[in-house]
Amino acid sequence: xxxxxxxxxxxxxxxxxxxxxxxxxxxxxxxxxxxxxxxxxxxxxxxxxxxxxxxxxxxxxxxxxxxxxxxxxxxxxxxxxxxxxxxxxxxxxxxxxxxxxxxxxxxxxxxxxxxxxxxx
Amino acid sequence: xxxxxxxxxxxxxxxxxxxxxxxxxxxxxxxxxxxxxxxxxxxxxxxxxxxxxxxxxxxxxxxxxxxxxxxxxxxxxxxxxxxxxxxxxxxxxxxxxxxxxxxxxxxxxxxxxxxx
Numbered sequence: 001x002x003x004x005x006x007x008x009x010x011x012x013x014x015x016x017x018x019x020x021x022x023x024x025x026x027x028x029x030x031x032x033x034x035x036x037x038x039x040x041x042x043x044x045x046x047x048x049x050x051x052x053x054x055x056x057x058x059x060x061x062x063x064x065x066x067x068x069x070x071x072x073x074x075x076x077x078x079x080x081x082x083x084x085x086x087x088x089x090x091x092x093x094x095x096x097x098x099x100x101x102x103x104x105x106x107x108x109x110x111x112x113x114x115x116x117x118x119x120x
Numbered sequence: 121x122x123x124x125x126x127x128x129x130x131x132x133x134x135x136x137x138x139x140x141x142x143x144x145x146x147x148x149x150x151x152x153x154x155x156x157x158x159x160x161x162x163x164x165x166x167x168x169x170x171x172x173x174x175x176x177x178x179x180x181x182x183x184x185x186x187x188x189x190x191x192x193x194x195x196x197x198x199x200x201x202x203x204x205x206x207x208x209x210x211x212x213x214x215x216x217x218x219x220x221x222x223x224x225x226x227x228x229x230x231x232x233x234x235x236x
Contacts, residue, residue: 009161033223040129040228041228042210042226042227042228042229043164043210043224043226044226045223045224048223058223090163090164092164108166108169109224110166111156111163111164111165112163113161113162113163114162114163
């Protein structure tokens, strides 16, 4: 079974703090994603990565950055947390093709349990 | 641009009743479509997916969905609701320009309540 784990289930931080959210998958997936989930808005893509050290902005990248130094790990960074970043953060992974973002893959995304972040 | 609309942010049914959760998509090309379920305090789990094979797709836990191109719909149904079906359900469509990253575009979700 694919397993996607996230470093914390609940996190409370103060405005201005630097926040790291970690995600690890154990199925050798090429693709990894970070979403935020807010009531009434569904899931919105923040960043994704299709290979080590490769990243692309999603729909709402402002205020966030990411790091992927190893294939199994994808980190989301809030450089200076703000109250409007209070949300549920979901990580996901999926199989891709090593050749790069030129092929359409129908594979499902596997999600971690989420991190509920509160910024005070 | 691709989009997906879920009609009804909250749906309540009685135990044993039919479950119908609506999803409509907009796309200029046939998309791939997914239904995910999220139980309280958990991540999302795939229920079923349509990938241009059979238009009637059967998923886990007795759920199924039918792809209707003429109606641009992919509604989720279950003949008889169970208390354990209470959860939030998300419809998602693939971005046909997403390439190997198969980006998903999610609907806003439907919270299903099951009354005893």
